Amino acid sequence: xxxxxxxxxxxxxxxxxxxxxxxxxxxxxxxxxxxxxxxxxxxxxxxxxxxxxxxxxxxxxxxxxxxxxxxxxxxxxxxxxxxxxxxxxxxxxxxxxxxxxxxxxxxxxxxxxxxxxxxxxxxxxxxxxxxxxxxxxxxxxxxxxxxxxxxxxxxxxxxxxxxxxxxxxxxxxxxxxxxxxxxxxxxxxxxxxxxxxxxxxxxxxxxxxxxxxxxxxxxxxxxxxxxxxxxxxxxxxxxxxxxxxxxxxxxxxxxxxxxxxxxxxxxxxxxxxxxxxxxxxxxxxxxxxxxxxxxxxxxxxxxxxxxxxxxxxxxxxxxxxxxxxxxxxxxxxxxxxxxxxxxxxxxxxxxxxxxxxxxxxxxxxxxxxxxxxxxxxxxxxxxxxxxxxxxxxxxxxxxxxxxxxxxxxxxxxxxxxxxxxxxxxxxxxxxxxxxxxxxxxxxxxxxxxxxxxxxxxxxxxxxxxxxxxxxxxxxxxxxxxxxxxxxxxxxxxxxxxxxxxxxxxxxxxxxxxxxxxxxxxxxxxxxxxxxxxxxxxxxxxxxxxxxxxxxxxxxxxxxxxxxxxxxxxxxxxxxxxxxxxxxxxxxxxxxxxxxxxxxxxxxxxxxxxxxxxxxxxxxxxxxxxxxxxxxxxxxxxxxxxxxxxxxxxxxxxxxxxxxxxxxxxxxxxxxxxxxxxxxxxxxxxxxxxxxxxxxxxxxxxxxxxxxxxxxxxxxxxxxxxxxxxxxxxxxxxxxxxxxxxxxxxxxxxx
Ligand SMILES: [Fe+2]
Ligand SMILES: [Fe+2]
Numbered sequence: 001x002x003x004x005x006x007x008x009x010x011x012x013x014x015x016x017x018x019x020x021x022x023x024x025x026x027x028x029x030x031x032x033x034x035x036x037x038x039x040x041x042x043x044x045x046x047x048x049x050x051x052x053x054x055x056x057x058x059x060x061x062x063x064x065x066x067x068x069x070x071x072x073x074x075x076x077x078x079x080x081x082x083x084x085x086x087x088x089x090x091x092x093x094x095x096x097x098x099x100x101x102x103x104x105x106x107x108x109x110x111x112x113x114x115x116x117x118x119x120x121x122x123x124x125x126x127x128x129x130x131x132x133x134x135x136x137x138x139x140x141x142x143x144x145x146x147x148x149x150x151x152x153x154x155x156x157x158x159x160x161x162x163x164x165x166x167x168x169x170x171x172x173x174x175x176x177x178x179x180x181x182x183x184x185x186x187x188x189x190x191x192x193x194x195x196x197x198x199x200x201x202x203x204x205x206x207x208x209x210x211x212x213x214x215x216x217x218x219x220x221x222x223x224x225x226x227x228x229x230x231x232x233x234x235x236x237x238x239x240x241x242x243x244x245x246x247x248x249x250x251x252x253x254x255x256x257x258x259x260x261x262x263x264x265x266x267x268x269x270x271x272x273x274x275x276x277x278x279x280x281x282x283x284x285x286x287x288x289x290x291x292x293x294x295x296x297x298x299x300x301x302x303x304x305x306x307x308x309x310x311x312x313x314x315x316x317x318x319x320x321x322x323x324x325x326x327x328x329x330x331x332x333x334x335x336x337x338x339x340x341x342x343x344x345x346x347x348x349x350x351x352x353x354x355x356x357x358x359x360x361x362x363x364x365x366x367x368x369x370x371x372x373x374x375x376x377x378x379x380x381x382x383x384x385x386x387x388x389x390x391x392x393x394x395x396x397x398x399x400x401x402x403x404x405x406x407x408x409x410x411x412x413x414x415x416x417x418x419x420x421x422x423x424x425x426x427x428x429x430x431x432x433x434x435x436x437x438x439x440x441x442x443x444x445x446x447x448x449x450x451x452x453x454x455x456x457x458x459x460x461x462x463x464x465x466x467x468x469x470x471x472x473x474x475x476x477x478x479x480x481x482x483x484x485x486x487x488x489x490x491x492x493x494x495x496x497x498x499x500x501x502x503x504x505x506x507x508x509x510x511x512x513x514x515x516x517x518x519x520x521x522x523x524x525x526x527x528x529x530x531x532x533x534x535x536x537x538x539x540x541x542x543x544x545x546x547x548x549x550x551x552x553x554x555x556x557x558x559x560x561x562x563x564x565x566x567x568x569x570x571x572x573x574x575x576x577x578x579x580x581x582x583x584x585x586x587x588x589x590x591x592x593x594x595x596x597x598x599x600x601x602x603x604x605x606x607x608x609x610x611x612x613x614x615x616x617x618x619x620x621x622x623x624x625x626x627x628x629x630x631x632x633x634x635x636x637x638x639x640x641x642x643x644x645x646x647x648x649x650x651x652x653x654x655x656x657x658x659x660x661x662x663x664x665x666x667x668x669x670x671x672x673x674x675x676x677x678x679x680x681x682x683x684x685x686x687x688x689x690x691x692x693x694x695x696x697x698x699x700x701x702x703x704x705x706x707x708x709x710x711x712x713x714x715x716x717x718x719x720x721x722x723x724x725x726x727x728x729x730x731x732x733x734x735x736x737x738x739x740x741x742x743x744x745x746x747x748x749x750x
């Protein structure tokens with residue numbers, strides 16, 4: 001990167017941070033409202049994304065897609081299965097036989113024609129002779145063309161009653177029914193193998209008869225020979241031949257397909273079909289994670305969509321989610337007030353939650369992009385988030401935020417508890433383990449450990465969720481990638497967060513503890529006494545915080561910075577006065593007091609300009625609490641007594657506070673007064689030092705200065721001990737420790 005672009009980058013960062021601080025100044029006035037608006041915005045986003053998933057999840061998925069998670073029914077659903085209903089209808093329709101109108105009149109008509117024919121034959125047979133003339137005559141009146149057949153007719157006419165036989169055959173054919181359709185086309189009208197014949201009987205009543213397709217005669221394929229033979233089995237061949245041909249002339253369809261009646265029957269039948277209802281129970285899995293979505297699954301999914309987008313579901317979901325948000329805000333406000341009240345930390349936590357939600361929402365896209373099937377929890381660098389959240393806040397806040405993120409993620413992936421558990425376990429372990437890290441380099445081990453956790457969980461899931469080998473290997477790889485990314489994120493974002501949010505971090509404190517910083521050098525030159533005092537206070541405070549398990553680095557830096565306000569008028573403070581030049585001799589005690597008091601206010605301003613973290617600024621503000629500047633107050637009272645001045649207001653001689661709110665600030669307060677008092681001691685013994693420390697701590701305690709700082713009596717005891725040790729080490733003269741044997745001896749003597 002060239003110097004130019006580096007400069008440009010710096011400018012951009014500077015501009016962003018300027019914009020941010022402007023914005024921060026603006027919103028500071030309406031702090032609470034702004035926070036609530038942000039939280040509500042986050043709530044709306046989560047609500048929109050998760051209900052969008054509700055509505056969209058099924059449309060995002062197509063037949064043949066792999067389910068990205070267990071798709072479950074979210075509430076009891078009853079719906080009409082149109083496909084099944086249609087199948088049922090079709091089934092019923094196929095059981096309906098086509099209706100044919102059965103014309104009985106045709107047989108009678110044809111019988112008359114047969115009579116007419118044979119009347120003529122009888123006439124010719126009687127009138128003409130010989131045999132040849134009969135045939136000629138028959139031909140001339142076009143009775144029949146075929147001479148051969150006429151021959152058979154006239155040769156056998158008398159002894160054989162062809163007339164009756166023909167009628168008999170026709171009756172058999174017509175009674176069974178003749179159709180000009182073929183069996184295939186009838187089957188296509190209804191696959192029952194039957195038809196319904198409908199006719200009116202002599203009384204005019206409608207009669208319907210079921211008939212088998214096999215029993216019908218099909219005009220084109222009637223085997224007359226067989227019909228005749230079936231009635232007259234012993235008839236001579238030539239006579240059968242005649243009847244065959246003759247009867248065929250009188251056969252025409254007497255069965256006509258009645259479409260109207262058939263359709264009516266179908267409509268009636270359909271009306272009787274009840275819709276097929278389907279019931280889906282809440283929690284029932286439609287498609288399992290990793291399984292292919294079949295056509296029937298997809299149909300159910302589409303049904304589910306109809307119900308999921310129902311307003312009642314959405315409304316219920318809105319209420320649940322809103323309740324969760326409000327609960328979180330309340331818990332946050334009650335259990336982590338410092339973080340809740342600080343707009344920066346609040347913003348920072350919201351942004352983490354937002355990113356996690358976004359990643360969870362987008363994970364199916366990642367899956368399709370990478371062509372893998374991995375759970376959403378493997379895509380969220382939750383370990384990195386957890387480490388950052390923990391290092392920038394505290395245990396309680398970290399755990400709650402992680403729980404919150406896992407609940408929201410669960411909402412987003414359709415209530416998949418596996419994701420919920422993974423996020424929670426990985427997040428919690430990252431928080432606990434990162435709290436134990438002493439060196440930055442160990443972070444990489446933590447990254448590998450997170451990867452290892454993922455693989456163990458992955459192994460467990462293979463059992464629970466029936467992972468395929470491919471899914472298992474992909475998830476294993478992703479788990480380790482996640483661990484490494486988590487560490488990169490936490491290490492990379494850390495300085496950025498420090499910078500933008502001006503947060504207190506160990507690294508920031510390390511930076512501030514450098515005595516070569518300009519502010520410290522200035523203090524050394526302009527107020528060498530204060531510089532020296534600050535170093536001593538820092539040492540004492542560090543030792544004491546170590547003894548009670550508070551933040552020792554914060555206490556040390558707090559010690560360095562607590563009196564930087566004295567840079568305004570360093571010569572007005574006793575530690576910087578060398579020789580007899582006491583500036584306060586020439587001014588009124590009330591003025592002296594306000595000059596001394598102003599070092600707190602100025603210190604706060606200076607620290608603000610130096611962009612020192614709020615925790616340090618608080619130490620500066622609180623390190624005198626609301627204590628009395630007794631030196632000047634006494635002087636003022638003496639002046640009143642001697643008549644030099646009027647009655648004095650006690651509050652003029654009191655620091656404005658507030659009283660220490662943190663353990664570290666309280667320890668700085670105690671160390672400050674102990675260090676100042678110790679300067680007056682000459683050749684102190686250990687016991688004298690210890691007594692002095694105890695007295696000063698008691699004084700502050702009884703004055704109520706330690707009421708807001710959560711130090712316990714046990715802590716105070718430990719602080720007292722460590723102050724005494726540090727002080728005794730600071731005094732170069734060897735201090736005689738009381739001899740225990742001597743004490744015993746004295747005790748025994750008494
Ligand atoms: Fe001070
Ligand atoms: Fe001080």
